[in-house]
Ligand SMILES: [Zn+2]
């Protein structure tokens with residue numbers, strides 16, 4: 581007896597696809613920083629959007645909430661906290677204020693064996709108020725995870741502007757005699773990335789400023805000889821005038837209509853689907869945004885990073901889809917500006933082909 585090809589909707593839950601890819605971010609102060617043409621190419625991959633305008637403009641959100649998570653013993657000092665707060669208060673137009681919230685320390689025992697992205701995903705809470713724009717910082721210690729010292733990163737896609745800071749790395753920079761408050765300066769550099777600095781290629785390569793004296797330069801340069809000579813050991817103390825002018829010009833720009841925050845998630849809405857992102861996870865929702873189940877998204881990302889706490893890539897999922905919806909979604913996803921999402925379309929195609937293939941005739 582020949583059975584018809586099976587289109588088992590239950591089996592389509594396998595369309596919840598987990599894909600691992602590199603998170604696109606700025607790895608700053610790394611031994612081999614991205615420069616020149618390479619930097620321009622990287623900048624081109626996230627030039628399709630300006631999500632920082634949600635943070636800087638008062639047109640969509642009149643308040644900015646910043647959450648800071650930290651593993652016990654790594655958290656921001658009073659001076660660092662003041663620097664972060666003042667930076668956003670100065671360069672974001674928020675009539676209802678900038679609220680920086682430092683959450684309770686993550687016990688060190690709960691950070692053992694856990695990677696930075698899992699720590700962020702498992703402790704992320706979001707803004708206090710639903711009508712606030714949102715940004716996120718994590719301070720951690722790579723020794724607890726058993727991983728090498730990590731340079732600061734600021735995510736650019738799919739979640740814009742999560743900053744992950746390894747205190748062990750910050751301390752290593754700060755130990756050099758005469759280097760001064762390097763940790764504070766490294767944080768301000770990342771804050772500059774959050775607000776989209778260095779896209780202006782008149783004085784930048786798309787990622788970093790070409791002015792050697794600027795905090796947004798690709799390197800904060802330690803000049804050991806200055807210990808014996810007049811002048812600072814690390815000359816970069818502030819943003820250059822060109823970067824400051826860019827920050828000022830940003831204030832007048834409105835955010836795009838298809839971007840918003842939903843709690844801790846940044847949502848980019850495209851025809852037919854929404855990309856719902858947290859710092860290391862994105863979820864593709866099909867249909868009306870009002871039907872999105874945020875509890876389910878949280879459950880999925882927690883499950884992912886609890887099962888694989890050292891994962892350091894970006895993880896995306898689609899919810900369970902029926903065949904017809906999946907077929908409609910593929911051509912839309914194939915046009916997405918993010919390669920990772922286009923890869924998801926390929927993955928869906930493969931799943932559909934497998935679901936469409938006739939089943940072998942059973943031996944009776
Ligand atoms: Zn940088």
Ligand SMILES: [Zn+2]
Pocket residue numbers: 789790791794795796797819820821822823
């Ligand atoms: Zn500059």
